[in-house]
Amino acid sequence: MKELAEHLLDILQNCLFAGASRVTINLVEDVATDQLTMEIKDNGCGMDEQLLAKVLDPFVTTRNKKTGLGLPLLAQTAQLCNGSLVLASKVGEGTEVTLKIQQSHWDCPPLGNVIDTITSCLNEQTHLVFMHKCLDSTGSVVGVVSLDTDDIKAHLEGIPMNHPEVLLFVRRMLEQEYEEMEGRER
Amino acid sequence: MKSLDELKAIRERAQQALKMRESGDGVVVQVAMGTCGIAAGARGVMMALLDELVLRKRSDVFVTQTGCAGLCEKEPIVTVKVPGKSDVVYGGVTDQKARDIVGSHIINGQIVSDYVLNIKEA
Numbered sequence: 690m691k692e693l694a695e696h697l698l699d700i701l702q703n704c705l706f707a708g709a710s711r712v713t714i715n716l717v718e719d720v721a722t723d724q725l726t727m728e729i730k731d732n733g734c735g736m737d738e739q740l741l742a743k744v745l746d747p748f749v750t751t752r753n754k755k756t757g758l759g760l761p762l763l764a765q766t767a768q769l770c771n772g773s774l775v776l777a778s779k780v781g782e783g784t785e786v787t788l789k790i791q792q793s794h795w796d797c798p799p800l801g802n803v804i805d806t807i808t809s810c811l812n813e814q815t816h817l818v819f820m821h822k823c824l825d826s827t828g829s830v831v832g833v834v835s836l837d838t839d840d841i842k843a844h845l846e847g848i849p850m851n852h853p854e855v856l857l858f859v860r861r862m863l864e865q866e867y868e869e870m871e872g873r874e875r
Numbered sequence: 876m877k878s879l880d881e882l883k884a885i886r887e888r889a890q891q892a893l894k895m896r897e898s899g900d901g902v903v904v905q906v907a908m909g910t911c912g913i914a915a916g917a918r919g920v921m922m923a924l925l926d927e928l929v930l931r932k933r934s935d936v937f938v939t940q941t942g943c944a945g946l947c948e949k950e951p952i953v954t955v956k957v958p959g960k961s962d963v964v965y966g967g968v969t970d971q972k973a974r975d976i977v978g979s980h981i982i983n984g985q986i987v988s989d990y991v992l993n994i995k996e997a
Binding site for chain 1: 914
């Protein structure tokens with residue numbers, strides 16, 4: 690994968706397949722620790738201990754035709770970049786994926802296009818809460834981008850969330866928030 | 876919440892489009908979004924499809940996602956489902972090819988044979 694945002698999309702696809710009705714994504718970029726933290730939490734079907742123990746092995750998948758390479762590739766990237774990938778899961782309760790990675794590391798892929806990743810996973814059934822925070826060298830929050838799909842759904846009156854115009858509206862909204870965040874950082 | 880007026884206008888246009896869809900005229904476009912598809916650029920393809928559909932004012936067309944289709948080397952894979960016609964599976968789709976598929980197949984009804992992987996008879 691060329692971008693961390695593509696890994697994020699891959700994990701989000703897993704969340705959706707697990708039947709999650711709520712997915713929370715937290716991205717924190719901390720200048721002081723040179724660390725990017727990506728937390729993805731869902732309330733899907735979860736995994737039992739047996740599956741959880743081998744899910745980072747290549748080609749392990751519960752789905753037909755799937756490659757089973759998404760999480761192993763991300764674990765490899767984390768390991769290369771002085772980071773970690775931690776999975777916690779309980780059957781019937783959901784799964785939490787936490788990635789920590791050293792952003793300045795030579796092998797660390799760029800964060801990439803988070804906006805398109807979030808936009809392309811929106812659907813009618815899933816409540817998605819997204820927050821991207823940037824912390825400066827003192828640990829103060831210098832920028833936040835957030836999205837709660839329930840805020841948008843409240844105004845749609847039956848129009849599906851994955852309607853092309855709604856998706857592009859969300860994309861524009863996120864682009865505007867990122868521009869504002871970059872303006873504040875400068 | 877930014878631009879509620881804009882969202883309201885979208886809602887009104889979409890309600891019209893949904894009526895068309897309920898009458899059975901709706902086209903569905905599926906993008907395979909497995910790990911292999913994502914790595915091959917399916918996200919960009921999906922955004923290009925959405926962008927082109929809105930540009931051409933075809934908001935009655937729905938873009939959905941599926942998992943890996945089992946032909947990883949042919950990703951990104953896009954399937955166009957037109958009611959009453961055969962499903963057409965396109966492979967090796969790029970952002971530009973996605974725009975061609977919208978213009979030629981969805982708007983003008985002409986299958987883009989250069990990109991076709993398979994046609995599933997209706």
